[in-house]
Amino acid sequence: MKRLLGLIGLVYLSVLAAVFYFNISAVIVVISVSVIITAVIIRLVKRDFEFFTNCVVLSLAAICAVLSLFLYQNIVYNPVIDKYxxxxxxxxxxxxxxxxxxxxxxxxxxxxxxxxxxxxxxxxxxxxxxxxxxxxxxxxxxxxxxxxxxxxxxxxxxxxxxxxxxxxxxxxxxxxxxxNLYSYAVGLRVWIKEQLSRFFKGNDYGVICAVMLGDKSALTDDLNDSFRNTGMSHLIVVSGLHLSILLSLFTLLFKKLKPRLWMLISASAFILVYSAITGFAPSVVRAGIMQFIILLGYYLSRQPDSINSLGLAALALTLGNPYAVGNIGLLMSFAATFGILIWATPLYNFLVKALRLNSFNKRAFELKIAKKRSPRFLAYYFANRIVNFVLQIISVSLTASLWIMPITVLAFGKISPLSAIISIFAEPLAAVLLFCSLLTVVFCFIPNPFNPFALAAALCSKLLIFVIKLFAGLPFASIKADKPYFYIWIAVTVLLAIGAYFMWRYRKKGARYPVPVILLSALTLLAGFSITRMFRDKSTYLTVNCDSAGMIAAVNNDSNVSVLCCGGTNKSYKMICESLLSETDTIDYLVVPRQTKYYSSLYERFTSEFDVQETLVYDNKGAAADADCVLCEPYTITKSNLLPGAVNSVYAYNNFSCQYLKTDGKSVLLLTTGTDISKIPVNMRAADIIVTASVPANCELLTCTDLYFTGSQKTFQKHLSDLEGVCDSLIRVNCETIKIKCNGE
Missing domain, CATH: 2.40.50 (OB fold (Dihydrolipoamide Acetyltransferase, E2P))
Structure with missing residues (x-):
């Protein structure tokens, strides 16, 4: 097999990811051994040596991936965790x-x-x-x-x-x-950011730093969410696309450099320096390895195979560090690149044939050969270039989107169906922006008002922001993909595509089949979405995930979510996330009661998984009073937009916080550790349901129907009489999920 090295690398990477995220190492080993046994039988019966070799080698690659992850975990990772x-x-x-x-x-x-x-x-x-x-x-x-x-x-x-x-x-x-050497690269990155800050401000500076360096710290949350919801996050995360664009400019300027060895050395140095400046992002390293192989082939006058280069890059990134698959960006980079390599050209050829552009392209080529400079030639020439450019972008974007779709569904629970269309406008702007930003830094000695590259970069940045925000505001810019109807739609679409392929293959009328396939696929998706929306539950729920380390409570209904972080382990966090992600990807209020390990450590996890509209952190010491999310005085926040007649209040005082939800059906009070009941408002002390992780001070001031205690068994037994005195029904819960419907019975 000509591409055996590529397949070995990709199988190795895929198995590492499957074992890392889903812990199915035993299943993979059993399947691999079964494949080897089957291959041996086929080899003995049919004497198919090539099939036998491929099956054995790929199965051994899968087993090696499982073994390497096991060894790394037990030799490198676990000793550090156990020791420190x-x-x-x-x-x-x-x-x-x-x-x-x-x-x-x-x-x-x-x-x-x-x-x-x-x-x-x-x-x-x-x-x-x-x-x-x-x-x-x-x-x-x-x-x-x-x-x-x-x-x-x-x-x-x-x-x-x-x-x-x-x-x-x-x-x-x-x-x-x-x-050290890396300190010089970071110093160069800081210097570049300083130069950019001289020429650009606000969103322009944030976008340019993100596109050029992958630094998103200057981006506003709204703009960052717009890029993510439109499927254009790869433009503001330094990837192989950025390296390819810059390397194209580099080779264009130095392609006549002789001998070829100097070209190889200089381009390789450029790849290494840019990778270091961007912090050796996995996607950049992947592209750098592939580009180096291409340059090496150019030096040796050989044509390298892209699939083998991709497989070699996978092995280079994961052999020494199997945990590298923990970076979702790395997996998406490899999936998108593989999809582009095997599908983009066939799809482009299909679109050219389906749109009957062959004669159009042929006529433009003939006019070019004839060197006719008439207006007719110019019209044909530019129209040909524009149409083919658009079709190439659509082909690349669509194939990349299809191949990363399983990863985005599993990791983020949503997809961006308009990403292929948005790419037609956004990717050329990002490429020009990258060029102009680089030239702005190179010619930074030219003052701001007179620097043409800075003016062009600022214009491209504004246009890019306009395009992203325009499409982000459309209804179907981003849709949740973790509903049953979405998986049904994928299955129906795949079956329709397979059927259309065979009808085109054997009846030679394929140009007519894409239209009904697309229509039926769209109707299936629309029907599933409509039925799901029609029968959705509009009730308000309180969900509490608790364990020995604390609890995480979420109040949510069809459109609003408020989360109170009260500690808990990684397991309780994952449980609450799975519950919320099935309903929404936005949190209206994230409340962090105080800056301690079990409370504030969850902040970054929630902001990475959800679009958090507002964060409240309580700090009674005033150590972080300069942060706009920190409140140092006693405060009460009231949200009344969960349901008509519903009020969700958060009260914080003296290093504790509590959350009070009142609807037309029930009232619920959540208490964190260290709460003093005498300090909270009187109207919050009476509730139908109280959930507490400890025994609060002055608990005799409370009255409720049901009290859920999530603390330890020892504390529960010690204060049993005190707890029974404030409620009609006392329930102790341990390491489980409580879900309470708050409106109606």
Whole structure:
């Protein structure tokens, strides 16, 4: 098989992802062994050596992927977690990268020299709501209480431990800086951002930094959500597209460089420098490896195979670090590239044939050969270029969207059906924007009003923002894809496409079949969406996921969600997310009662999964009073748009918070640990249902019908009489989900 290397790499990557996310290693091993046995039988019976070789090699690749992930987890990951998680350690190290804004906080990556006096290299994620006044590569010593990180993205970068600024810590800057090759690349990135800030402000600066460097910290939440909802997130996350565009410009300028070896060396250096500036993003590294193979083929006068290059890039990225598949962007990059390589050209040829553009293209070519410069030639020439350019963008965007669809459905629960159309306008603008931004930095010595590249970049940025916001406002710019009707639609569409293919194959009338296939597919999707909306439940529910570490409570109905973060483990977080994601991807209010490990650690998880409209963080010490999401005085927030006649109130005072929901059917009070009932408003002390994680001070002031206690068994038994005195029915729940319908019986 000519592309065996490519298939080995892609099978290895796919199996790693399946085992990492779904833990089905035993199933994969059994299937692989079965395939090998079947191949051996076929080899003995039919003597098909090529089929036998392919099955054995690919099955062994799958088994090796399972084995490598198992070894990495038990040799690299688990020892670190067992040795340091939930323990206080003393470290010396340095800030390993530029501090990154994340929501309302700042993330610092610390790389250690030593841990507890022993030389050991670890990476630790330090989250803070406050600016610690630490810059990139500052050396420091610290005493930290670290915990296991729950974010797959950080695990993919080798960051297994994290710490929150609210936990016990002590940091002492050393007053020196770490100097290495990567520090120069980060310094160049910071310098580029400084130059861009001279020429651009506001959304223009945010978009240009995102397109050029992949830095989204300056983007507003609304604009970031618009890119995500339109399926254009790849434009503001540095990917292979950006590297390909810049490398095309580079090779265009230096293609006559002789000998070829100098071209190879200079282009490779450019790939390495750009990858370092962007933080070695997996998608950029993938594109860099493929581009290097293409350049090497150019130097050796050989034509490399793209599929084999893609497989080699997969092996290069995952052999040393199987956890690299924890980065969703890496999987989407490989899926989109593979889809483009095998489907884009056939789809383009099909569109040309279906639209009967062959004669049009032929006529334009004939006029070009004849070197006729008449108006007719110019009309044919430019029309031909524009039509073919649009068809190429549609082909590439549609095939990439189809191949990443399973990943986006599983990871995000939604798709962007208009992404292929939006790409026609957005991708050319992003390419021009990237060119002009680079030239703006190169010619930064030209003052702002007179720099033509800065003016062009600003214009492209404004047009790109306009296009994204325009399409983001359309009803079907983004649709949820985790409903049963969506999977039915996919199955029907696949069956229709297969049927149309065979009818075209054997009846030679294929040009007529795409139209009814598209219409039937669209009708199936529309019918499923309409039926689901028609019979949706419009009730208001209170969902509480609780365990030994606390609880997470969500109040939601058909269109609004309010979440109160009260701790809980990763399991309770996943349970509440699964419950909410089946209904919505937007949280109106995210309430963080205080800055402690079990409370604030969930903030970044929710903001990464949902579109959080407003965040409230209570800090009675006033340490983070400069943050616009932090309230330091007692406050009451009331939301009355859940249902007509429904009121959802949040009250915070003296390091505790409570949430009170009142509808026409029930009233519910949620209490966090440390609540003093004498401090909350009198009208909140009486409710039909009370959910509490501990025994509040002055609990005798409460009255309710049902009381759900989510704390420990020991505390429950100790205060049993006190709890029974305030309710008609006392229920203790442990590590489970409570779902209460709040309007009606």
């Amino acid at each position: 998680s939930d323990k206080e350690i003393k470290i010396s190290g340095y800030i390993a990268d530029e501090p990154q804004l994340s929501g309302k906080g700042v993330n610092y990556i610390i790389e250690t020299y030593s841990v507890n006096g022993v030389n050991e290299r670890l990476k630790i994620l330090f989250r803070s709501y406050n600016d610690l006044h630490l810059d990139e590569f500052d050396k420091l010593s610290a005493g930290l209480t670290v915990t296991q990180t729950d974010f797959d993205r950080y695990k993919s970068e080798g960051i297994f431990l994290s710490v929150n600024s609210s936990d016990k810590f002590e940091i002492q800057p050393a007053g020196e800086k770490e100097v």
